[in-house]
Amino acid sequence: MSKNFAAISQSIVDAIGGAQNVAAVTHCMTRLRFVLNDESVVDAATLKAITGVMGVVRNEKQCQVIIGNNVSQAYAEVLKLLPEGFSASDDSAAPSKNKITLKRIGSGILDALIGTMSPLIPAIIGGSMVKLLAMILDMTGVFDKGASTLVILNTIGDGAFFFLPVMVAASAAVKFKTNMSLAIAIAGILVHPAFIDLMAKAAQGQKVEFIGISVTAVKYTYTVIPALCMTWLLSYIEKWVDRITPVVTKNFLKPMLIMLIAAPIAIMLIGPLGIWIGTGISAVVYTVHSYLGWLSVAIMGAAWPLLVMTGMHRVFTPTIIQTIAETGKEGMVMPSEIGANLSLGGSSLAVAWRTKNPELRQTALAAAASAIVAGISEPALYGVALRLKRPLIACLISGFICGGVAGLGGLASHSMASPGLFTSVQFFDPSNPMSIVWVVGVMVLAVVISFFTTLLLGFEDIPVETVAPKNTAPESTASAAFAVSQSAVK
Structure with missing residues (x-):
């Protein structure tokens, strides 16, 4: 992916109708979230074709542009293009003369929930990981039970929740x-x-x-x-x-x-x-879990990428936070994310292995590392799986299987950090040493199943664009064009 975020941001702002069409803008972990004055002037085809843009999600007057893990750098450049004194807040609740419908009400509630909770995620993740660290230190006996260091660590971690x-x-x-x-x-x-x-x-x-x-x-x-x-x-x-x-x-x-x-x-x-x-x-979420058990985790594992695509995954954030705060763990939504995130990583690895396109290979490798190591799956979802379609099907299959295994293993998260290799410690249960085996097994299974399922289903590779040298004879140019067309057919 290009690192020229100034150029990328300029192209994005131009494609959405210019700075004058931006009512508000903010960003989450991977997306620029624009609220537009006039949604009809957006050049969607140009926007999706911009190098560095992994995908676009549009809803009412919102236009979400998926950038990836470096979204904060693009966001900083976007702000430079907007008028001086521009308020960089997400206000999609701008007055509208459109008729009130159930769809608009639902969209407004979802937007209010996402817009409010997204800025708080870093503090919540940071606090939950500190609490997890305190739990591990207590479990390993580094400090005595009730030691002041442990009390302070727990207080630091609990501040964001309390x-x-x-x-x-x-x-x-x-x-x-x-x-x-x-x-x-x-x-x-x-x-x-x-x-x-x-x-x-x-x-x-x-x-x-x-x-x-x-x-x-x-x-x-x-x-x-x-x-x-x-x-x-x-x-x-x-x-x-x-x-x-x-x-x-x-x-x-x-x-x-x-x-x-x-x-x-x-x-x-x-x-x-x-x-x-x-x-x-x-009650609704966990009643379903109590009736369906491991199957509910499997279904959630398959549905998770689709929920992320629509932004509906943020609906579960308050429930996860409150459940962890009250009970110390969450055993339905978070365990389903392990298989979903790492499946997208494994599928991206398969694409990197099979593709003949150097640019796609680099994108797939970066996306795989993001999903597997950090648990940030949107680069893999938008940059690889959704773009090539069949890898997405492989991820849904793998997510269902691995979600079921996580449910059977009784895995539960003590934090709400995006599940990945570095954050897998959040699933370790001191009272159940086998939880380590289960979570490692689910992660390995997710990568392996999605990798081979993607290879089995195959995908339509993106052909490499070949530019003929300036001093090439007409015959050579025709031969090169024929070779490119044959490569595309293959």
Whole structure:
């Protein structure tokens, strides 16, 4: 892949209609996510043909451009092309005159969830891996049980989870374009020690009221949905209060009214409702798991690449985070990713082995390394599997088999880092030494099955473009063209 990100970014911005067509832009681990003013002016064919672009996903006014692991460098160059003072936030919730439909509502909810959670993933992964490190140090006896070093490490790792509502509120405030400090302050109420103690008493049966209204006992630490819903509502409360407060009192009366209106609504209505929604989603996912067992992991392993293609995989992020925070592990979605990620890596290795195209070979090798070593599968998905089609079928087959094996082995993740070679330690269970054997077996199986299945199914190789030398005779030029056409046929 070309390293000239300035040129790549310029080509991308031109293909999506120029800088004036960009309403907002952000990025996740592998994608540039544009919100456009006019989706119809996008030159999709040109965009997909840009060297360095691995794929394009379009949804409503969003245009997601898959770059790969170096997306942050392309993002930095894109920002240089946008007008000075441009807000680099993802705001796909721009006003729209289109009719409200179930599809648009679903798309809006999904976008809000992804746009809010994506910026928090590094902190969550970092925290979970630190907790995992503390667990390993405790298991190996490097430190005594209850040693202060272990306590501090666990506290460092737990910070992102315990204060997750505050982090979600800050991220959602950017997404919904509302006051971040007010969003953080209201979310902070939910994790305040005095409020936590009050909720604990309410859970034990003690009556808790606010101005005569009963308050539902809810534990907000480690949760996502309540703070997300609360901040969305705050964005409307802030606009309404701004309209009714006199100009001379805005400095003190406006924030005071917002706090007095939003905080009680969050505590008595939005918070409990958000908890019920989050609990309901988790219940559905893990009820399916309890009934189908290993088969549910197998199905998820086969479906995972398709979910990533549509962006639907992020729907599971809050459920995974909350499950790990509450139980210490997650045993359905994360284990299915082992086979899915490494299958894409193994399939890419097979493409690199078989292809005659040097550029495709380099892309496939880089994508394979990303998927197998780091667990970042999108370069392999968009740069190889989806591009050649049959390798994707091989990955779905391998993902199903390896997901089933992971389910039979009872594998569960103690972190939510993308499963790969370096992060496979998250599946090691101190109480079950055989978990090491199972996870290593699943990884080897995923690479081997996808590799040979890809070779068995075959794929249509991308022909190498041959340019004739300038001083070539007409006969030689014709021969070279004939050779190229024959190579394409083969």
